[in-house]
Amino acid sequence: MRVDIISIFPDYFAPLDLSLVGKAQSTGLLSVDVHDLRKWTSDVHRTVDDTPYGGGPGMVMRPEPWGQALDAIGPGTLVVPSPVGKPFTQADAYSLAQLDHLIFACGRYEGIDQRVIDDAAARMPVLEISLGDYVLFGGEVAVIVIMEAVTRLLPGVLGNASSLDEESHSAGLLEAPVYTKPASWRDRDVPDILRSGDHGRIARWRRTQSLLRTASRRPDMMASYPPDLLDKSDKAA
Numbered sequence: 001m002r003v004d005i006i007s008i009f010p011d012y013f014a015p016l017d018l019s020l021v022g023k024a025q026s027t028g029l030l031s032v033d034v035h036d037l038r039k040w041t042s043d044v045h046r047t048v049d050d051t052p053y054g055g056g057p058g059m060v061m062r063p064e065p066w067g068q069a070l071d072a073i074g075p076g077t078l079v080v081p082s083p084v085g086k087p088f089t090q091a092d093a094y095s096l097a098q099l100d101h102l103i104f105a106c107g108r109y110e111g112i113d114q115r116v117i118d119d120a121a122a123r124m125p126v127l128e129i130s131l132g133d134y135v136l137f138g139g140e141v142a143v144i145v146i147m148e149a150v151t152r153l154l155p156g157v158l159g160n161a162s163s164l165d166e167e168s169h170s171a172g173l174l175e176a177p178v179y180t181k182p183a184s185w186r187d188r189d190v191p192d193i194l195r196s197g198d199h200g201r202i203a204r205w206r207r208t209q210s211l212l213r214t215a216s217r218r219p220d221m222m223a224s225y226p227p228d229l230l231d232k233s234d235k236a237a
């Protein structure tokens, strides 16, 4: 997978060289290039913003530098983090992980001139994505989140690919609680079932915990969980 990131704060993406994203790059599963939008400005002040037509607070990102940047880097699938985007989900991460070339456009100020999105959409797929219902300063942190969610789904990145199957949001439910040694810590013991060695019972216990946790914390997920996937034993949970 090839990833290009365009931002006025390219140094923001240094963390992508750490952890598994960095490993994915070193093993050739992923190539990440970060571009400074100001590279495509032509004035002495390298201006990327201007006042909004129609008035209003703040500044808007000028279309010209973005147009030239996307002409140079595209085509690919353009991902634009935005407070008005579609909420990002694990399903979106899976979809993005199938693609060959992602281009992330990191806006700042009050956003990017709408004509940049419209112009790009005429020659490549454009996805406007929101992390959630709160307002950030810009798109950079969203790109780091999306990059982490997508990269961990690339074949070969996670040592134990089966861990993807049962983790939260992949199976449509929240995952069960996890424990490790010691068996007792501050007078709190690991549930006996997890130390029983009975993998069938352990699997049923985890399923029950997953359902209980999801019902308690995310009734919205329970409501959209396919009823036919709830078997008889679950109904007793």
Ligand SMILES: N#Cc1c(-c2ccc3ccn(Cc4ccncc4)c3c2)n[nH]c1N
Pocket: 081, 082, 083, 085, 106, 107, 108, 109, 110, 111, 112, 129, 130, 131, 132, 133, 134, 135, 136, 137, 138, 139, 140, 142
């Ligand atoms: N993804 C995502 C986001 C953003 C976000 C993303 C890109 C930009 C570029 C500029 N801003 C600042 C801004 C723009 C418009 N209105 C208010 C503030 C951004 C916010 N905020 N909240 C999210 N979940």
